[in-house]
Amino acid sequence: MPANRIVPLVAREGLRGPYWLLTFRHPEIARDARAGQFVMIKAGTSAEPPLRRPFSIMATDPGAETFTLFVKEVGPGSRALGRLAPGEVAQCLGPLGRPFSTPPAGTEALLVAGGYGVAPFRLFAEELKRSGGRGRLFYGGRTSDDLPLLEHLGGTSTPLVPATEDGSVGHHGQVTAPLEEWLDSGAGPARLYACGPEAMLHAVARVAEARGLAAEVSLDPWMGCGIGTCLGCVVKVQNTDETRASYRCACTEGPVFDAARVRWPGEEVSRARRERAGFMA
C-alpha cells in the first residue's frame, strides 16, 4: 500500500556529472517495491519547489530496510535531494504505480534503458536473478557521460550492452541498434522493457511491433500527486477492449504501459515540443 512516509537518508554517493545515488531507510518500501515502481519524494518541507518529484526505485535492500534512488540533478527538486545530508529526512509516498510485468517463463527480458531511465532496470535485474529469469540490459546515452551507472550495474546475472551515440563507450549508435542486432542474431522468445526518453520508447515500440514482440514502456510525464487525483500525468491509451483512446493516469495505471496500447504522438505536434515535454501530447 502506498502511504505517506518520512524517510531518513542513510547514504549518499556522488557519481560523475550531475548524478547521485541516494539511499533512504524505510522497511516497507524496501520490502514491497517492484521494478518500475516509483516514489513521490521531496527533500524536507521547504515551500519551493511546491511539489514532490517522481523517482524510480533503483534498488532495495530489504535486510537493511533501505531503498536507493538514482537522481539526475536537473532542477530545484532534484537539487534539494542531492543536498540532503545523511540523517536528514525526505517526505516520501510510495511505492507507487504499476511495475513491469514478470517475463513469462522461457522468455528473455530485453531491457532498454536511456539516460536516467536505467534506474528501474537495476531492480529488474535483481528480480531476474532471484527468479532465475534471463535478461540483457541495453544501456544507451549520447555520450559516456550519460551512463554514469555503468560501473554500478554488476553483480546481477544480466549482461550489459552499453551504447553511445558518439561511440565514447560501447556500441557506436543508438541503443536500439544493438537491440535489433541481438534480435537478428537469432535470440529466442523475448519481451521488451524500455525506460528512457520518449523518442527512444517510441523506437522500441516500433521495433516490437515490426517483430511481433510484446513491449512494455515506462512513461515519464509530469506528475503532480502520484496517486491519481491531480489528473496531470495522463497519457492517451487505448486498450484492446476499447473503441477509443482515453486519458489514463500514468501514476496509477502506469508508469509502465503496454507499448502497443499507447497512442504515440502524431505528427501534428512538433517533435521538439514533444521531446521537451517528454511525453504524449
Added chain:
Amino acid sequence: MPANRIVPLVAREGLRGPYWLLTFRHPEIARDARAGQFVMIKAGTSAEPPLRRPFSIMATDPGAETFTLFVKEVGPGSRALGRLAPGEVAQCLGPLGRPFSTPPAGTEALLVAGGYGVAPFRLFAEELKRSGGRGRLFYGGRTSDDLPLLEHLGGTSTPLVPATEDGSVGHHGQVTAPLEEWLDSGAGPARLYACGPEAMLHAVARVAEARGLAAEVSLDPWMGCGIGTCLGCVVKVQNTDETRASYRCACTEGPVFDAARVRWPGEEVSRARRERAGFMA
C-alpha cells in the same frame, strides 16, 4: 560605498540554542564597516524566502578580510544562513546604514543590548578599544539562554554587565536596572547606545530623557531593500528643526536614531501588536 557583493562563508560556529556566528570574507566590508551598520544578506539564490535579511555586522577582521554576523535562527532566511557550509556563498549588500556616533571625548559610552541586539556592540567595543574610549556593556535577556554571546565578548576594554529577568545569570531583572544603578553611582558624563527589543529601546530612551543624557537607539523594522527604495522600513522621526514628524527610512537614515527624535508609539496601538511588529507604528 554599499555595493552588491558575493561573499563566501569562511567559518561557522554554532552557539548554544538557535544562534550562529557566521564569518564571511569580503575585503571592503571588513575594512569599512562601522558599529551599528548592517548587511542585507541571503544564502544562495533560492527563491524562497524572496527577500534578503538585515543583520548587524558584529565583528570585522580587516587583516583577514572577514566580517562576522551573529545570527539568531527565527525563520527561513536566518535558517538558510545557518545551513550554509564553509565555501558556499551568500548574496550580500553592505555595509549599510548610519552607524552609532563616536562618543565625544571624555564621555563614557554606555552600551545597552537586548538579545541579538548585542551584535553591533562587539564591534563598538573594538572601536572603543582602538580609539581609547571608555565604555560599559549592559547585556540583557530573559534567561541565560538569551545571552549566548556572553563568553565571546572578552578581549576588549569594555566591562560587561549581564542581566537576566529570571536571574539565571548576572543581574536579576531588566537590563535598564544595572544601567540606572551605574548612572546613580556617580558615573561621569555618559552617552547611551541601545540595540534590542523595542520595549527596551523605549525604556532606555526614557532613562536618557529623565537624566538629560543623549541616547542613540538602533531600530529593527522589517526591511525590504536596505537601500532606501522600498519605503517599507520607515519609522516616524521628528528632528529638532522640523515642525512635524515624518517617515524616515531606517535603512538609510538609521537604523541608529537619536532616541529623543523617535516618535515612540502612543497608547492607541496595542502593546502586543507593537512588540510583535517590533517597530514604530
Added chain:
Amino acid sequence: MNLAVEIAGLRFKNPLIAASGTFGYGVEYEDVLDLSRLGGIVSKGLYMEPRDGNPTPRITETPSGLLNAIGLQGIGIRAFVRDVLPRIARYDTVHLVNICGDTVEEYAEVARVCDGAEGIAGIEVNISCPNVKKGGLAFGGDPRMTHEVVAAVRKVTRRPVIPKLSPNVADIAVLARAAEEAGADALSCINTLLGLAVDVETRRPKLAFGTGGLSGPAIRPVAVRMAWQAARAVKIPVIGIGGISSASDALEFLIAGCPAVQIGTANFVDPGVHERILADLATWLEQHGLDDIGAVVGTLEYPGLPGPCGTEVCP
C-alpha cells in the same frame, strides 16, 4: 475541544474540507489516510457525461504555485453515483459534489441527479473553472449568469447549494450577493486565478490548453482578501479556499470570517496535510485558551472597520 462547525445545516466534524479536483473522488486516498477524519470531501467537478479533459501537458509549476488546465476530466455524475458513491459513503464525513455544466440546464440536470442520490450531503456549483471553453468562468464572471445558474440549481434540490466563486472578477462582493440572492446556502471562495506560463524554448504556452488556473501558496493573499470581502458582503457562510498548507494559513481564513476552509494543492504536496493542520489547529486553540474553533471565526480587526465586538473601531 470543539472543532466541529455547522454550515448550511451540515455538520462538519472539523473545518477542513478537501477541495474539488485535488482529492479525486476520495477513493484514491482510501489507502493513504482515514477519510473519516476529514471535515468534508468535495468531489472532482462532474458533468452529466464523462469528459476527456484537455490535452497534455496539463500542469506546470510556478513560484509557490501550480498552474493547471485539466479541463474537468471526469466520469460523469451517473457513474459517480453508481460506482463511487457507495464506496465512499461509508466514511463518516460530509460528501459534497462539485457540479459543472455547459448550459444552465445541464447544471440543473446534474443537481437533480445529486438530489436523488443517497449520501450526497450538498452541492458545490462550479461556476468558476477557467479551463473549459463553455460554462465555468463564463457563468461565474457575470452576476446575472451567476444568479441564473444558482437559481436553476436551487429549484431542483433541497440539499445545500454552495456556488464556488471565481477570483477573476473586479469585485467579488457583487458575485457573492448575486449568488446569495439566487438562494445559495453558502459560498466557496475561491477557485483558481487565470494565468499563463510560456515555454520560452518552444514559444508556446507550457500548458497545451494555453492558459491555466493558478493555485497553491502563491495565491493565498488574494484568496484571503476575496474570502474576507465575500464574507462581509453576504449573510450566508463563506468557505475559504486558496493556498492553505498550514494551520496558520487556515486560521487566516477563519479569522477573516470563514467558518471552514478547503485544502487543494497542498493535498498533492503532502497527503497528510489534513491531519497535520488538524493537530496544529487544536494545539493553537489550546495555547490560546480557546475550546471552540468557532471562537476565532470572523474576529479580524480591520483598520477603520468595527471590530469583532461590533463597537470598537480600530485605529
Added chain:
Amino acid sequence: MNLAVEIAGLRFKNPLIAASGTFGYGVEYEDVLDLSRLGGIVSKGLYMEPRDGNPTPRITETPSGLLNAIGLQGIGIRAFVRDVLPRIARYDTVHLVNICGDTVEEYAEVARVCDGAEGIAGIEVNISCPNVKKGGLAFGGDPRMTHEVVAAVRKVTRRPVIPKLSPNVADIAVLARAAEEAGADALSCINTLLGLAVDVETRRPKLAFGTGGLSGPAIRPVAVRMAWQAARAVKIPVIGIGGISSASDALEFLIAGCPAVQIGTANFVDPGVHERILADLATWLEQHGLDDIGAVVGTLEYPGLPGPCGTEVCP
C-alpha cells in the same frame, strides 16, 4: 546584437526598465550600479504635494511574493523636478515619471509639470495603486474613469503617455482599449494584485493599512496572462510587469507580445538583477541564432490562435 527597442517614440537601449516604487527615484542606486546601463527608470509614484504614505508595517512577505501598502509616500512632483531630476538626468537612460492623483485634475496638473521639465522622457499614469483610498484603483477599475484620466493627461502633454493598468479587473482588454482610445501611447501591465495577509496572533492584517498589493514571482503567471491579453486587445505597445527576476521570466513577456518589461520586486532581492538579466538575454539570443531582441516579441504560438506568421493555426 541589438537589444534596443522603440516604444512610443522613445528609444530604450535595452528592454529592461526599473519599475515604479521599486527603484526609488533612481538616485538611491547611484553607488550600487551604473544607471546608464538600464533601459529606463520609472520614478516612485508622485503627486503634486509630498505624501507621508501609510502607517507601518507596510510590507510583508508571502510565498514567493511581497505584499506592500506603502501608500505612495513621496516628495511631490515639484521637489522631484527641482532636486532629483538634475541629478539623474545625466545618466543616459529613459527617465519616466509615475504620476498619481486624488482627482482627474491632479493627474493633469502633475502631467503638466512633467511636460515642462527637461529630462522627463515620458509619463506613466498610475491608475492602479491599490494602497490609497482615493484615486488609484478607483480610476483603473472603471473603463470610463480610465478614459477620463488618460484623456486629461493626454491633453496637457506631448510626451508619451503610458497608463499603468490594474490586474484587479475582470477583463483587462476592456481597460486597455479604454486607455488606447483616450490617446495612450503605450500601456504598462500590471500593477499589484490586491491581497490580504492576516497576523493570526494579533488577529489584524499584517499591514497597518489592511490590504496590500501583491508583487513578485508569485504573480508572474497572472501578469503574463494579462499582458498577453492587453497586447492582443490594442495596437499600442504593452510593457510587461510582474514577477520578473530572470531572463527566462522576461522572455515570457516578450514572447507574449511585450516589446519591453519592467522589473520590480526583484530589485529588492538583487540590486544587480538588470545586469544579470541583460547578460543572460544576450546569451540566450546568441544561442538561438538571433541578433535582435525584437525578433522574439509577440512570437507566442497560442493554441487555436493564428501563429506569429499570421497564417498557421496551432493544434
